[in-house]
Amino acid sequence: MTDILRNQLIETALAMNACGLNQGTSGNLSVRDGQGMLITPSGMDYAGLSPDDIVWMDFDGNCQGVRNPSSEWRFHAAIYQHRDEAQAILHAHPVSCTALACLGKGIPAFHYMVAAAGGKDIRCADYATFGTGELSEHVVKALEGRKACLMAHHGLTCFEKDLPGALALAIEVEHLATVYSRILAIGEVGILSDTEMDVVLEKFGTYGVQVS
Numbered sequence: 001m002t003d004i005l006r007n008q009l010i011e012t013a014l015a016m017n018a019c020g021l022n023q024g025t026s027g028n029l030s031v032r033d034g035q036g037m038l039i040t041p042s043g044m045d046y047a048g049l050s051p052d053d054i055v056w057m058d059f060d061g062n063c064q065g066v067r068n069p070s071s072e073w074r075f076h077a078a079i080y081q082h083r084d085e086a087q088a089i090l091h092a093h094p095v096s097c098t099a100l101a102c103l104g105k106g107i108p109a110f111h112y113m114v115a116a117a118g119g120k121d122i123r124c125a126d127y128a129t130f131g132t133g134e135l136s137e138h139v140v141k142a143l144e145g146r147k148a149c150l151m152a153h154h155g156l157t158c159f160e161k162d163l164p165g166a167l168a169l170a171i172e173v174e175h176l177a178t179v180y181s182r183i184l185a186i187g188e189v190g191i192l193s194d195t196e197m198d199v200v201l202e203k204f205g206t207y208g209v210q211v212s
């Protein structure tokens with residue numbers, strides 16, 4: 001099972017680059033595995049990753065493997081500990097999410113697909129230095145009742161029930177961030193009502209997020 005997960009992790013990491021979500025070695029990706037997680041190594045180009053480069057670690061930071069884990073492993077561990085439904089976590093610095101996050105802006109319900117992240121908006125977590133426990137606290141808080149958040153002066157983090165789901169959600173949130181940024185540049189943003197978002201969330205709860 002772990003070997004399958006290691007290969008899935010590499011495939012998804014490569015897909016993050018191929019779809020433009022990730023630049024260089026700034027992103028990271030993990031999947032829950034037993035009492036810990038498998039996570040991409042620190043500072044390595046995804047293109048050359050082999051299964052042995054993937055690090056297994058528990059949520060206290062004890063590692064098994066030849067590489068060092070991503071320097072941002074702490075918030076991955078914190079999310080798994082706080083959210084039982086989180087099975088895979090994706091973090092990256094995609095352009096539109098990061099631009100909004102550098103303004104300290106989250107994404108309001110300007111489009112019904114915001115509900116794909118689990119609620120009526122996508123919050124922006126407060127800033128703290130990367131790799132710190134303080135940042136983990138901010139991210140966990142911004143993810144309350146949500147599966148995705150922006151991170152001030154940093155980027156995007158999301159989770160799902162599996163790796164393909166996490167990738168799909170990240171692509172959706174980056175698309176929403178791109179459209180929202182464009183609206184901010186050209187006019188007034190209309191926001192869907194709480195009542196309408198309740199209807200959308202209900203439909204998402206019923207049908208999953210496979211809507212178009």
Ligand SMILES: [Zn+2]
Nearest residue numbers: 026072092155
């Ligand atoms: Zn980062």
